[in-house]
Each structure stands twice: as C-alpha cells, then as structure tokens.
Amino acid sequence: MVKYYENSTVFQFSWDQVARGFWHRYPNPHSSHVLSEDTISREVKDGKLYSKRLLTKTNRVPKWGERFVSKNIVKIVEESVVDPKEKTFTTYTRNLGYTKVMSVIEKVVYRVSEENPKWTVAVRSAWIDSHVFGFSRAIQAFGLDRFKKNCSKMSGGFNYVLAHMFPTTAQYMNPNLSQMGFADRMGEPSMTKLSHAAEDLQHSFHDKAEKMKDAAKKATDLAKKNAGPVYVACQPNQS
Amino acid sequence: MNSIGETCNELKKQYDSCFHVWFSEKFLKGDTNDSMCAPMFKVYQQCVKKAMKEQHIEPKDIEINHLGTEEEKTPPRS
Numbered sequence A: 001m002v003k004y005y006e007n008s009t010v011f012q013f014s015w016d017q018v019a020r021g022f023w024h025r026y027p028n029p030h031s032s033h034v035l036s037e038d039t040i041s042r043e044v045k046d047g048k049l050y051s052k053r054l055l056t057k058t059n060r061v062p063k064w065g066e067r068f069v070s071k072n073i074v075k076i077v078e079e080s081v082v083d084p085k086e087k088t089f090t091t092y093t094r095n096l097g098y099t100k101v102m103s104v105i106e107k108v109v110y111r112v113s114e115e116n117p118k119w120t121v122a123v124r125s126a127w128i129d130s131h132v133f134g135f136s137r138a139i140q141a142f143g144l145d146r147f148k149k150n151c152s153k154m155s156g157g158f159n160y161v162l163a164h165m166f167p168t169t170a171q172y173m174n175p176n177l178s179q180m181g182f183a184d185r186m187g188e189p190s191m192t193k194l195s196h197a198a199e200d201l202q203h204s205f206h207d208k209a210e211k212m213k214d215a216a217k218k219a220t221d222l223a224k225k226n227a228g229p230v231y232v233a234c235q236p237n238q239s
Numbered sequence B: 001m002n003s004i005g006e007t008c009n010e011l012k013k014q015y016d017s018c019f020h021v022w023f024s025e026k027f028l029k030g031d032t033n034d035s036m037c038a039p040m041f042k043v044y045q046q047c048v049k050k051a052m053k054e055q056h057i058e059p060k061d062i063e064i065n066h067l068g069t070e071e072e073k074t075p076p077r078s
Helices: A016-021 A135-166 A167-171 A182-184 A197-204 A209-225 B006-025 B037-053 B061-062
Strands: A003-012 A032-043 A048-058 A073-083 A088-095 A103-112 A120-129
Touching: A003 A135, A016 A135, A032 B006, A032 B037, A032 B061, A048 A103, A073 A167, A103 B006, A120 A135, A135 A167, A167 A182, B037 B061
Parallel strands: none
Antiparallel strands: A003 A120, A032 A048, A048 A073, A073 A088, A088 A103, A103 A120
16 A cells, blocks of 8 residues: 655745755755766756656665665656746656665645745655565555654755855745744754655665664554554654 | 766766756746757767666666656545
C-alpha cells in the first residue's frame, strides 16, 4: 500500500525569487551527499518551461538494507514545469532504481500566497511505497517520521539560500511566523541542510540502521493510528 | 554543482550561468525565446549523454515523463 503525505510551507519571498532560487539549491555547505546535478532536457512549450534533471547522491546502506541494495549511488529524476503567467512552479521527483525496496515520489507546487502576494506557498505531496516483504510497513512508517522532520529542514534550507540571494527581502522577514523559524536557524548549520523533503527521504533510506529501526518503530505505532491518508503539519519544534 | 561526467563540469558551468541569466532576465519577464543558451546546452548535452552511457545509465528510464501524464500520482480520495 502506498503511503500519502502532504503539507504546505510559506516562504516570505516573492514567487519570482523562489523560482530563481530553486535552480540554486545545490551546492550548499550541507549538501555533501549530493554528487551531481545535470539538466537532461529543457524546452519552452506554450510559454511554459519544461525541465528534466538528473541528480545523484551517495547511498549509505544500513546493515539490514545491504541484502536489498548493492550499489552505492542513488539517482533521482526531477521533472519541473514553470508557468510564468500563472506563477506556478511544479516539481515532481522520483528515484531511479531500487523502486521495489522503496519508491519515493514527491510533488511540490509553488504559487503566490493568497494571504500575502509578496510571499510564496509550497504545497508538498509525497507517495512512499515499498514492496519488500516484511519490511514495507517499517519502511513506509519510517517515511512518515522522516518526512515530518524534513519539512522544517527543507524550509530552513531553502530560506537560507533565498536569504543569501535576496538579502534586502530577508531583512523584512518575520521570524515569528510559525512555519519559518528562520532567524533561529540561520546560525544552526544542522538546520540549513538543503533539500526537498522527499529527496532527503530517498537518500535517508540509506541512513544508519539503528536510527532507522528506532524511527520505524515509533512511526509504525503512529501509522497504526492513522490508517488513511495523513496530513502532516510542519511544526517548528521538530528537529 | 558537479556534473555526472567529470569532463562535463566546465561545459555545465557555462550553460548554468547562461541559464540563470536567461531565466531571471528573459523568461520570468515574459520573453520565451530560449535561443540564448541553446548552443551551450547542445555541447553540454553531448557530453552528459556520453557520460551517462559510460556509467551505464539507461536513458530510457529518464526519458519517460511522469509529470502531466497518466503516470503522475494523484492524492487519494478521502
């Protein structure tokens, strides 16, 4: 069974700034696991920009994961469509290979905030699936836990890059907005890890086994309570 | 950011710089003519395709579009 998650994040930057910033996400001081980023195809069609990029990341395989995965590089395909008239930027990422072990698909739509036209809202959906007998539930449950944690990391990371690109805008940001926590995070390198939440997840499958078992157990308990689709709130206190 | 092919890094850098300027100064301002970086993209592409082949990456897996097609996932009906 596929697990579905969604959440939304507010960026106190204009849609144009967020769109420009998107292409500058890598490299950053906390993306050492990202090895490469290439544009595979790109074209303008009906006034929209269609891009496809290939990302590769290192793959630290946990002990119990070694029997499923032998190679040590994860490949991720990122499709995107930028519509400058409607001001929407849609990204869709999926991992290549290992999809039986864990397939993570993430869609993010960035659009102008209805609350404040100078802000941008990112609505994130993720589908996590695994076909490994006996492990799928743990892997999916681990996914939920990790996804919740990563949503705050992701917004902190993107904000970090945006603030460096657009320092004048950053001066007027409200650090008290619940979904930001930006002022606190600027000085905290661990929070500035820059990635999409599910991209991290695609990578994090290969994180340390102990951490994973622990997270999986906790999340399995949680998942049992939430049989249906889960709306994951982006809470500032999660680390 | 590095390219998947070490020999493509310089070509990628040149193309990326061009693209960033084009995206900010042309595309977002309504000019959809993308010829500005096309020559750089072409040589960079040739290099990447070769590097992918050397690393046994199936172009077929990457070429398939998911976004905007029947392959695209949709949220479950609640």
